[in-house]
Amino acid sequence: MPQLRKDPVLKQWVIISPERGKRPSDFKKIEETADDPKTCPFCEGNEHLTPRETLAFRTSGTAANSKGWWVRIVPDRSPILAPEGDSGREGIGMFDAMNSIGVHEVVIETPRHDIGLQNASLEQVREVIWAYKQRLLEIKKNPRFKHFMIVKNSGKGVSNFSHSHSHIVATPIIPKRIEEELEGAREYYHYHDRCLFCDIIKQEAKEGSRVVYEDDQFIVFCPFAARFPFEMEITPKHHESSFELIENHMVGSLAKALQTALTKMQSLLPGQPFNFVIHTSPCSDSYKDFYHWHIEIIPKLTKIAGFEWGSGFYINPTPPEDAAKMLRETKVD
């Protein structure tokens, strides 16, 4: 079972995954992208190539793990966290470790090999959001998980599969990045009695120079201190702490915002890989006044060099105002 270990200086948890047993020679291999629909485990008709589904939206009457679905969620074949077992929390001298218990599932966003979120029907994007929501609400019932995240890796070099998919990861601890967001937001809330994210959104909407897209419900903008060129954030305009509690009437608006952001990015940066991540409140009511859920979208254009990882100081060659202007002016149908 993979192990979680805490760095005593940075208070950062690391997943040590010895099953993967990487020896020096393993790092030379380039992992192949499964690009042939015949052998792609995510294509319709190949359901037997994945573990058994945990959720599927499918035509009524079709059997689980067979054809007939339009969104399908399955456990990852090489999970970074194992779903069963003891928490195994222990001290090793002055160090802290625990078993890497959690959930790691794959959301297959479409049965079709050649469609991505940016060129799927808006209906399909909506269905994917519904699937995220429904599966998260189910996973949240397990009190052992403190946090969960939706992550998408897309494109050559960042994903092993070209078929459009994303990951759901539930962890037994609150990840460091989220802890940092909570801390910044909590401090601001204590001082101002207002949500930090709500204030950022108001300023961005008013100023306009970093806005890429907005409607009544959602705003897409390039953050003031964007770490990466063309980085974008999608946020509900009104205070909402948890993505998975998104209300029915907002799902269509989110689908439109997400698809617009991805389409503009892909049109401006054709073929470039990207990631997005949905940050939602940890599983507790105590964060609901000051945490505000959001999606971060990052095209993978720059390399992280020694200075960035050594200092935590990012260098962004494209001012977010310039990036936002180009994205805003990119027409999408």
Place this chain on the structure above:
Amino acid sequence: MPQLRKDPVLKQWVIISPERGKRPSDFKKIEETADDPKTCPFCEGNEHLTPRETLAFRTSGTAANSKGWWVRIVPDRSPILAPEGDSGREGIGMFDAMNSIGVHEVVIETPRHDIGLQNASLEQVREVIWAYKQRLLEIKKNPRFKHFMIVKNSGKGVSNFSHSHSHIVATPIIPKRIEEELEGAREYYHYHDRCLFCDIIKQEAKEGSRVVYEDDQFIVFCPFAARFPFEMEITPKHHESSFELIENHMVGSLAKALQTALTKMQSLLPGQPFNFVIHTSPCSDSYKDFYHWHIEIIPKLTKIAGFEWGSGFYINPTPPEDAAKMLRETKVD
């Protein structure tokens, strides 16, 4: 002038570098590695291809910016921080920004194009450490800089120049990564009245399973919660907060430890790029009891995927005990 911007949620400063003015099409170009000694700005005889040197160890009687040196430090041609100008600290609505004032210099570690720290003479490695020390002590006299760091990017894809070199970067703020180390170390010190790093070193030395190399002065080990495969840390065994105050009698021992670590790594992972960074105390006496300087060495073997940057949770496929064993057993001459 590049600008520093603070992310209000993460309290992380980002360098926005509009001079580089990256447009979408710029990201397609692969930057060339200057591999021809005739045009390499770091080779002896090509001193006119760099800005004027700020420090050089050279044969007595030779003129500045000419042949005759064995270690040479020059300003970077495209600095990420500008050395002159106002701090320009300002609020932009709720956001914070300042001018990106600082130092960014290149340490040319040898006049020879084909030699690296791992195959240079031990004498040469010692001279490089002396040069780091001497230049840092000089830069430290400027009270506008709060922190400085030595960074080395080596190998294809992580550096534009194959000629062995490293960077000195001085910043007007304490970088986030260092703030986090200070926070972890301060908290431990307040509770235990002992240096956290000293305690880690004692436990590692006693336990032994993660130790790669040690002598009386320095220890090289793979950290308990290593984020990356074959990650190593070099630390003085006795409490020292500032690298640049290293005492004369320790320089030879450090040169030996650094060269041993790099040689073992390159022998085990031939041709793989790597980074190292020297973390030293910020420019203030108030950290000296609990901060402990160290070098972090990271082979660039794994890609940072969406989950890692979204969560701050690293996945390391090689347990540090296995990595340390392989490194320990790798013979060096």
